[in-house]
Amino acid sequence: MSASLALTHLVPLAKEVDENKVTPGVLGFIVFAVMALAVWGLMKSMNRQLGRVDFTEETDPKAAPSEPEPAGSAGSSGSGGKASPAKG
Numbered sequence: 031m032s033a034s035l036a037l038t039h040l041v042p043l044a045k046e047v048d049e050n051k052v053t054p055g056v057l058g059f060i061v062f063a064v065m066a067l068a069v070w071g072l073m074k075s076m077n078r079q080l081g082r083v084d085f086t087e088e089t090d091p092k093a094a095p096s097e098p099e100p101a102g103s104a105g106s107s108g109s110g111g112k113a114s115p116a117k118g
Contacts, residue, residue, distance in 0.1 A: 054062075
């Protein structure tokens with residue numbers, strides 16, 4: 031209700047400006063300021079949320095430790111290793 035009331039009071043103020051001159055006026059400044067405050071609030075909230083994130087990866091205690099195979103061993107592309115991309 032108050033937003034429509036404010037707009038009805040600001041619209042006649044915009045009519046007093048020269049028609050050949052383009053200015054954002056008070057209403058443009060208010061809209062820009064509200065958008066700037068919203069972006070600032072969102073950035074502050076995002077920074078707080080990212081501060082809560084734990085970037086350290088925990089090892090799975092249930093996973094069996096496997097010994098790495100030597101690079102030149104036969105059968106390295108078997109069921110336990112990564113498949114190399116096909117050539118040709």
